[in-house]
Amino acid sequence: MKRFLIKRVLVGLIVVFLVSTAVFFVTRVVTDPELAFLPVDASPAQRAAVEEHLGLDQPILVQYVDFLGDLVRLDLGDSYWQPGKPALDIVLDRLPATLWLNTVAIVVAVLIAVPLGTVAALRPGSWLDRGTTTASLLGLSAPQFWLGFILILVFGVNLRWFPTSGADQSLSIVLPAAALALPTAGKIAQMARSTMIDELDRPYMLTAESKGLRRLYQIHHHALRNTLVPVLTQSSYEYARMLAGYTVVVETVFAWPGVGQLTVQALDQQDLMLLQAIVIVVATMVVVVNVVTDLLYEVIDPRIEAA
Amino acid sequence: MTERLLEIENLCVAFPSRSGPVYGVKGVTMNVARQERLGVVGESGSGKSVTALAAMGLVQSPGRVVGGSVRWRGRSMFDRKVAGEVRGREIAMVFQDAMVSLNPLMTVGRQIGEVLIKRRGYTRDRARARAIELLEMVGIPFPAERLKQMPYEFSGGMRQRVMIAVALASEPELLIADEPTTALDVTIQAQILELLRELSEHLGVAVMMITHDLGVVAEFCDRVQVMYGGRVIERAPVEPLFTEPSHPYSAGLIASSPRVDVVRDRLTSIAGDPPAHADAVPGCPFHPRCPESTDRCRQESPQLLELRPRHWAACWRRAEEHGLADAVPVLERVGEVAR
Amino acid sequence: MSDVAIAVPTTTEAKDPSFLRTLLHDLVRSGTGLIGAVALLILIGAAVLAPWLAPHDPASQDLAARLQPPLLWGGTSEHILGTDQLGRDLFSRLLYGARLSMLVALAVVAIAGTVGTVLGLIAGYRGRATDAVIMRLADMQLAFPGILLALVILYAIGPSATLLIIVLSINGWMVYARITRSLVLGLRKSEYIEAAEISGAGPGRIMVRHILPNLVSPLLTLSVLEFARIILAEASLSFLGYGVQPPDASWGLIIGQGQDYLNSAWWLVTVPGVVICITVLSANLLASWLRIQTDPKQREKQLSRQLDALVPNTTKERT
Numbered sequence: 001m002k003r004f005l006i007k008r009v010l011v012g013l014i015v016v017f018l019v020s021t022a023v024f025f026v027t028r029v030v031t032d033p034e035l036a037f038l039p040v041d042a043s044p045a046q047r048a049a050v051e052e053h054l055g056l057d058q059p060i061l062v063q064y065v066d067f068l069g070d071l072v073r074l075d076l077g078d079s080y081w082q083p084g085k086p087a088l089d090i091v092l093d094r095l096p097a098t099l100w101l102n103t104v105a106i107v108v109a110v111l112i113a114v115p116l117g118t119v120a121a122l123r124p125g126s127w128l129d130r131g132t133t134t135a136s137l138l139g140l141s142a143p144q145f146w147l148g149f150i151l152i153l154v155f156g157v158n159l160r161w162f163p164t165s166g167a168d169q170s171l172s173i174v175l176p177a178a179a180l181a182l183p184t185a186g187k188i189a190q191m192a193r194s195t196m197i198d199e200l201d202r203p204y205m206l207t208a209e210s211k212g213l214r215r216l217y218q219i220h221h222h223a224l225r226n227t228l229v230p231v232l233t234q235s236s237y238e239y240a241r242m243l244a245g246y247t248v249v250v251e252t253v254f255a256w257p258g259v260g261q262l263t264v265q266a267l268d269q270q271d272l273m274l275l276q277a278i279v280i281v282v283a284t285m286v287v288v289v290n291v292v293t294d295l296l297y298e299v300i301d302p303r304i305e306a307a
Numbered sequence: 308m309t310e311r312l313l314e315i316e317n318l319c320v321a322f323p324s325r326s327g328p329v330y331g332v333k334g335v336t337m338n339v340a341r342q343e344r345l346g347v348v349g350e351s352g353s354g355k356s357v358t359a360l361a362a363m364g365l366v367q368s369p370g371r372v373v374g375g376s377v378r379w380r381g382r383s384m385f386d387r388k389v390a391g392e393v394r395g396r397e398i399a400m401v402f403q404d405a406m407v408s409l410n411p412l413m414t415v416g417r418q419i420g421e422v423l424i425k426r427r428g429y430t431r432d433r434a435r436a437r438a439i440e441l442l443e444m445v446g447i448p449f450p451a452e453r454l455k456q457m458p459y460e461f462s463g464g465m466r467q468r469v470m471i472a473v474a475l476a477s478e479p480e481l482l483i484a485d486e487p488t489t490a491l492d493v494t495i496q497a498q499i500l501e502l503l504r505e506l507s508e509h510l511g512v513a514v515m516m517i518t519h520d521l522g523v524v525a526e527f528c529d530r531v532q533v534m535y536g537g538r539v540i541e542r543a544p545v546e547p548l549f550t551e552p553s554h555p556y557s558a559g560l561i562a563s564s565p566r567v568d569v570v571r572d573r574l575t576s577i578a579g580d581p582p583a584h585a586d587a588v589p590g591c592p593f594h595p596r597c598p599e600s601t602d603r604c605r606q607e608s609p610q611l612l613e614l615r616p617r618h619w620a621a622c623w624r625r626a627e628e629h630g631l632a633d634a635v636p637v638l639e640r641v642g643e644v645a646r
Numbered sequence: 647m648s649d650v651a652i653a654v655p656t657t658t659e660a661k662d663p664s665f666l667r668t669l670l671h672d673l674v675r676s677g678t679g680l681i682g683a684v685a686l687l688i689l690i691g692a693a694v695l696a697p698w699l700a701p702h703d704p705a706s707q708d709l710a711a712r713l714q715p716p717l718l719w720g721g722t723s724e725h726i727l728g729t730d731q732l733g734r735d736l737f738s739r740l741l742y743g744a745r746l747s748m749l750v751a752l753a754v755v756a757i758a759g760t761v762g763t764v765l766g767l768i769a770g771y772r773g774r775a776t777d778a779v780i781m782r783l784a785d786m787q788l789a790f791p792g793i794l795l796a797l798v799i800l801y802a803i804g805p806s807a808t809l810l811i812i813v814l815s816i817n818g819w820m821v822y823a824r825i826t827r828s829l830v831l832g833l834r835k836s837e838y839i840e841a842a843e844i845s846g847a848g849p850g851r852i853m854v855r856h857i858l859p860n861l862v863s864p865l866l867t868l869s870v871l872e873f874a875r876i877i878l879a880e881a882s883l884s885f886l887g888y889g890v891q892p893p894d895a896s897w898g899l900i901i902g903q904g905q906d907y908l909n910s911a912w913w914l915v916t917v918p919g920v921v922i923c924i925t926v927l928s929a930n931l932l933a934s935w936l937r938i939q940t941d942p943k944q945r946e947k948q949l950s951r952q953l954d955a956l957v958p959n960t961t962k963e964r965t
Binding site: 011012014015018019022023026027030031137138140141142143144145146147149150152153157240243244245246248249252253263264267272275278279282283286287290 | 785786789790791792793794795797798799801802803874878881882885886888898901905908909912915916918919922923924926927930931934
């Protein structure tokens with residue numbers, strides 16, 4: 001188990017390293033960060049001055065080595081937009097809001113989707129099954145940001161049940177979490193359903209039936225446990241995907257003060273340091289979630305290690 | 308005559324296909340008596356496994372029982388209530404591949420224990436003790452530790468023994484073993500068979516052994532039933548079957564077995580292939596490959612007739628020879644499923 | 647890290663020629679699969695025929711007619727889906743937007759699909775070192791925060807449809823590689839392939855004649871699913887302003903441009919989203935149907951109704 005853990009962590013570190021390198025080159029080589037500070041008609045001298053100030057006049061490899069050194073010391077540079085403030089701090093400041101939103105969303109998604117999906121598999125062709133499948137497919141076909149707008153229109157503007165932006169009120173989280181949760185719930189429900197269908201067909205279920213065990217017992221003690229393992233781990237990976245992408249659009253639509261909204265603000269403000277920090281932090285989070293999931297999976301299904 | 312435990316009459320099982328329903332089993336009538344060891348022999352597609360499943364009422368979709376009856380001590384196994392009572396208490400089944408037939412994510416102890424607790428009313432502690440006993444009985448060393456292990460931690464032969472232990476936990480009167488040794492090495496095979504024989508003798512359990520291996524049958528069974536094309540084509544006590552097979556197929560099967568005591572240059576075999584399902588061939592399912600087929604064989608499916616005491620065969624040629632040529636061709640009654 | 651669940655074909659025999667015909671026949675008789683296929687065809691057709699179907703030039707502005715609602719909500723037949731803040735006809739913009747959105751999706755599927763499949767074939771066939779390298783690369787890239795990096799790259803280099811295609815392709819090849827590789831590994835073990843190898847067939851010939859035909863169905867299903875996913879991804883990126891750029895239109899961009907008018911001109915946000923939904927839903931329905939067709943077990947279940955003629959089904963399946 002320890003070896004497995006060390007291996008996964010090592011791979012994770014390499015991923016973070018690769019992502020950091022990628023974002024470093026994109027923000028320095030592909031584009032010119034100094035342009036954010038210069039008026040359009042800046043003279044070459046002004047430009048050179050800014051470059052020196054930002055440390056961009058050094059050869060690129062030197063910059064890279066410096067960057068790596070700073071990275072290890074968790075120094076991701078200062079923000080351009082908010083000079084003097086370390087980019088990392090700004091990101092970490094916003095991180096809890098994002099984590100809170102996404103965690104609520106994934107929990108809601110799992111709580112709705114897993115029971116619906118597994119029960120639908122038990123009664124194939126029934127109303128419940130068809131309804132669940134239809135709802136799931138509809139849910140996962142909707143773009144998250146658009147879903148957000150629809151929710152705002154219906155529940156925020158027309159019915160006035162929930163606030164539609166910001167995070168100040170206790171009910172503020174409802175609509176953004178719903179926008180994140182519904183498409184994910186659709187995916188998870190489909191997954192739970194097909195996993196359950198597969199498990200019910202397995203030979204060991206026939207063995208259980210041949211033992212004369214009650215159907216409910218068979219489903220609960222044999223099929224269900226075996227279904228939950230892959231379903232929950234897949235849900236975990238969906239959580240990572242949420243953090244890495246969907247949250248950006250949803251936070252923007254709802255003006256939720258998290259890392260996603262920060263990303264768009266950083267893009268608007270042309271703050272490449274901040275963008276760099278965001279990408280590295282999010283990559284780290286994704287790696288952490290993946291490693292933890294892999295670990296849990298390994299614990300629950302010991303065949304993985306034995307294989 | 309010893310009491311008949313399992314009585315199957317005119318069993319028909321159909322499967323859907325692109326070209327319409329096909330029969331995996333057509334008109335099978337057979338029985339198993341108390342404490343006897345019956346072998347059911349056939350190639351793949353002969354319907355032997357489907358028959359075994361039907362004996363427990365376990366024919367699964369897409370297959371369906373479309374005719375006939377299966378009775379356990381007079382009660383129909385197609386009645387869900389009856390089947391639920393009988394399975395795991397009076398009949399138990401051992402499947403071919405223990406790797407997939409055991410729940411990979413559940414300890415062996417639990418898989419044995421659930422039968423004891425749920426079907427035989429044991430308490431958890433007694434169940435644990437009994438499970439250890441059962442593992443010992445099937446020859447697994449260090450049973451107390453192995454209770455907590457998962458199926459993948461056992462070797463192939465050991466896993467099969469675990470399956471047998473699971474089946475025995477029901478204290479059944481009949482054990483149906485579907486190719487229990489096919490997936491194992493020959494040496495392990497011999498051990499498992501020996502184990503089954505001992506157990507059946509000591510515990511007085513009847514065994515219905517499904518296999519394609521004549522060696523297994525010769526070694527283990529009292530009575531043998533040969534299946535072909537979804538039908539029973541011969542049935543006899545083991546020695547008469549091997550020394551005087553009636554049906555040309557049985558004779559061919561026995562002749563083509565490699566023998567250690569006779570020197571032969573070539574192995575004889577039966578030309579052609581077995582039918583994919585019961586209706587693939589009109590008349591007698593074996594007639595295209597039979598060296599003795601007649602016109603009647605091509606047109607009418609022969610009935611299983613008692614040619615000599617306790618020796619049955621479904622062959623028009625043999626029927627004529629024994630003066631039973633007036634037998635009426637078999638009519639499998641489809642559409643009546645006795646519940 | 648999730649894999650699309652796709653059935654591995656269990657036979658390596660070449661598909662019989664009537665395969666396609668029977669497939670089409672089954673499609674017509676299916677319910678939702680047909681709906682999905684037809685809807686998708688209509689949408690693709692509309693996209694292709696946009697220049698002829700569009701009643702107006704999507705870029706032409708008419709400030710006198712700005713923010714008009716759709717016909718059913720009080721608008722005119724001149725602009726059946728209403729107009730935006732610059733007086734541009736929404737229906738025309740949606741048609742042209744369809745062109746671009748679908749073009750991007752198809753291009754990404756083609757590029758990522760080809761690259762991914764080739765890499766998967768190589769990994770599966772070569773094995774060992776090559777396999778390890780390619781798969782490690784795929785696994786690591788799966789852990790990248792794809793949309794974020796895409797955003798940064800698009801911002802840094804400057805967003806354009808072309809760059810969008812490239813970035814989404816780089817993000818998308820891994821699924822194809824994984825699935826192809828596992829299919830190849832499964833097929834290689836079959837004795838049929840071993841026999842072909844022994845009889846002297848070279849790897850190229852084996853790949854083309856024996857392996858590729860079996861990859862068609864699963865990869866087709868995967869491609870349809872990926873098409874759906876890319877439509878959504880492009881919509882998100884264009885919505886944020888870093889995908890397709892004005893004056894071009896894409897569905898996501900139209901929503902992005904219309905979001906300020908959510909309260910007053912709700913149709914600018916709602917209608918394009920509905921169109922995206924329908925497109926993605928159709929693709930998903932088609933993919934579900936394809937998956938069932940290529941999974942032998944599922945097909946058997948469909949066929950079991952045949953037996954009802956012989957004996958009514960009194961046993962309820964499952965519970």
